[in-house]
Amino acid sequence: MSTLLDINGVSKQFTMGGLLSRKVVNAVESASFALSVEKPEIFTIIGESGSGKTTLARMILGLELPSTGTISFRGKTVSSRVSKAERLDFMANVQPVFQNPFEAFNPLKRIDRYLESTARRFLKLRDRAELDRAMDGALQKVGLSLAEVKGRYPHEMSGGQLQRAAIARALIPNPPLLIADEPVSMVDASLRMSIVNLLKSLRDDLKVSVIYITHDLATAYYISNRIIIMQRGRIVEMGDARTVLDNPEHPYSRLLKASVLSTEDAGDGKLATDREMLNRANGLVGVAGRLVDRPDGRSVRVYEGV
Numbered sequence: 001m002s003t004l005l006d007i008n009g010v011s012k013q014f015t016m017g018g019l020l021s022r023k024v025v026n027a028v029e030s031a032s033f034a035l036s037v038e039k040p041e042i043f044t045i046i047g048e049s050g051s052g053k054t055t056l057a058r059m060i061l062g063l064e065l066p067s068t069g070t071i072s073f074r075g076k077t078v079s080s081r082v083s084k085a086e087r088l089d090f091m092a093n094v095q096p097v098f099q100n101p102f103e104a105f106n107p108l109k110r111i112d113r114y115l116e117s118t119a120r121r122f123l124k125l126r127d128r129a130e131l132d133r134a135m136d137g138a139l140q141k142v143g144l145s146l147a148e149v150k151g152r153y154p155h156e157m158s159g160g161q162l163q164r165a166a167i168a169r170a171l172i173p174n175p176p177l178l179i180a181d182e183p184v185s186m187v188d189a190s191l192r193m194s195i196v197n198l199l200k201s202l203r204d205d206l207k208v209s210v211i212y213i214t215h216d217l218a219t220a221y222y223i224s225n226r227i228i229i230m231q232r233g234r235i236v237e238m239g240d241a242r243t244v245l246d247n248p249e250h251p252y253s254r255l256l257k258a259s260v261l262s263t264e265d266a267g268d269g270k271l272a273t274d275r276e277m278l279n280r281a282n283g284l285v286g287v288a289g290r291l292v293d294r295p296d297g298r299s300v301r302v303y304e305g306v
């Protein structure tokens with residue numbers, strides 16, 4: 001099997017404040033996992049607000065560099081020391097889908113103009129008919145068409161349609177990997193499942209892998225092949241999504257599941273549940289522990305003497 005994406009011991013620290021009030025935040029601590037070329041999957045990163053999901057996503061997209069560790073895509077390390085052409089090639093292969101489609105598009109720019117500039121940039125197309133074909137092809141993959149979108153501004157579309165258009169834009173260079181950071185949280189509840197199902201069909205029909213970042217356990221359970229659960233920058237549990245979510249082992253994973261089940265809406269990404277569970281999970285934050293492999297294929301962070 002060949003490796004599409006390899007995350008190897010990746011950490012990211014942010015330093016804030018001045019000399020006298022310096023504070024170091026360990027946004028991501030020693031994360032490791034890999035995605036294969038042959039087996040497209042939905043790989044979910046889940047955790048509450050501040051657990052480091054977005055920082056990890058930004059490092060995979062090359063928007064932040066790791067403080068330590070390496071990220072490689074098809075065997076090439078993602079770093080700042082690459083040529084413009086290599087950078088463009090990487091960007092074509094690893095495309096982002098952001099949380100808020102209304103922010104992803106400039107309100108004063110027609111949607112087809114966005115799609116067109118992506119086709120010009122990554123596919124180097126210039127011919128009008130070829131550009132239209134590339135845009136229509138990508139839009140058809142998400143259940144839209146160029147005829148529906150042409151000439152329209154972002155405010156003339158629903159949030160769900162606009163998120164589809166954003167996904168179409170990401171698909172124009174035919175990337176093998178999408179990084180979708182909370183792609184459904186700003187979309188109307190009634191339309192969320194259609195976007196989630198779209199991600200599923202991208203994997204199944206187009207063989208695109210998706211790193212799906214969320215704090216919504218229900219959609220994560222529904223579409224993920226594998227999952228990692230992050231707590232304050234650390235992976236605390238990782239493995240087959242059903243294995244982990246049916247029977248979570250780490251106290252934080254249990255808390256996550258219990259808290260989602262106890263509230264109607266996973267909504268704001270904050271956990272509120274049983275005090276004892278909360279204390280148990282939070283009590284582990286200051287302890288590094290180590291990830292150990294279990295016979296069922298998952299890895300769980302364990303703590304000696306706690």
Ligand SMILES: Nc1ncnc2c1ncn2[C@@H]1O[C@H](COP(=O)(O)OP(=O)(O)OP(=O)(O)O)[C@@H](O)[C@H]1O
Pocket residue numbers: 014015016025026027047048049050051052053054055056215269
């Ligand atoms: N540029 C930055 N400078 C300083 N600290 C940062 C920066 N980016 C993130 N952090 C900190 O790193 C930690 C992880 O943040 P991150 O945004 O990755 O979490 P998250 O799980 O994506 O949260 P959310 O669901 O709210 O987006 C937080 O403590 C955050 O305050």
